[in-house]
C-alpha cells in the first residue's frame with residue numbers, strides 16, 4: 001500500500017501541473033501589459049536612449065542579459081556547481097531573459113534608430129522569442145521546467161504503472177474501461193519522420209483532451225452507482241472520485257509524453273543549433289552597438 005502511495009506521489013510530481021504555475025502566469029501577463037502600454041504610448045517624446053532614464057534602462061537591460069548568461073557558466077564550470085541548485089540559475093536565466101529585453105524596448109522607446117542599433121535590437125528580440133520557444137520544448141522533454149530529463153525508459157515505466165493503476169480502478173466499473181484511450185507503447189521505439197510525429201501529436205492533442213473529458217464525465221456519472229454498490233459514505237465517494245480523476249489525468253499525460261517525446265527531443269536539438277548562433281550574433285551586434293554609441 002505504501003509502495004502504491006509513493007508511486008502515486010512520484011507520478012503526480014512528474015505529470016500533474018503544479019500550483020506554482022500561477023506566479024509564472026501573473027509574471028508573463030504583467031510583462032505583456034507593460035509591453036502593450038509602452039508600445040501604445042508615444043514614448044519617444046519622453047524617453048531618449050542617450051541620457052536619463054532611457055540610458056539607465058539600456059544599461060540595466062544590458063547588465064541583466066549579462067547576468068542571465070551565468071546560467072551557461074554554471075552548467076559548465078565545476079567551481080560553481082555547489083553554488084545554489086541549477087533550478088535557481090535556470091529560473092534567473094528565464095526571468096532576466098524577459099526583463100532584460102523589456103528594459104531595452106523601453107530604452108529605445110519602441111522605435112527604430114541607427115542601423116547598428118536596429119540590428120542589435122532585432123537580434124535580441126529573436127533570441128528572446130526563441131528563448132520562450134525553447135522554454136516550451138524544454139518543459140516537454142523534462143518533467144516540468146525544473147524536473148529531471150525524461151527518458152524513453154522512464155516514460156514507458158510510468159505509462160505501464162499508470163495503466164495498472166487505471167485497470168485497478170476500472171475493475172470496479174468495467175463500462176468505463178471502454179472509454180480509455182489505448183496506446184501501443186512500442187510507439188516510443190519506432191523511428192518516424194518529424195512530420196508524422198507532429199501529426200500524431202496534433203491529433204492526440206485534440207483527441208486526448210476530448211477522451212479525457214468523456215472519461216471524466218463517465219466517471220462522474222458512475223460515481224453514485226458505485227458508491228451505492230460499495231456502500232461508501234460521502235467522504236469515501238469524494239476520495240474515490242478525486243483519486244480516479246488524478247489517475248485518469250496522469251494516464252493521459254503519460255500517453256501524451258509517449259506520443260510527443262521523440263518529436264520534442266528532435267525539435268529541442270534543432271532549437272539549440274539555431275539558438276546558439278543567434279545568441280552569438282546578438283552579443284556581437286550588442287557590443288558593436290555599445291562601442292558605436294559611445295565613440296560617435
Ligand code: HEM
Nearest residue numbers: 065072075094097098101124127128131132134135138279
Ligand atoms: C535575450 C535573451 C536571451 C539570451 C541572450 C539567451 C541565451 C541563452 C543561451 C546562450 C543559452 C544556451 C545555454 C547553454 O546551453 O549553456 C540559452 C538556453 C536556454 N534559454 Fe535562453 N536566452 C534568452 C532568453 C530566454 C528566455 C526569455 C527564455 C524563456 C523564458 C529562455 C529559455 C532558455 C532555455 C529553456 C534554454 C535551454 C536550457 C538548457 O538547455 O539548459 N531564454 N539561452
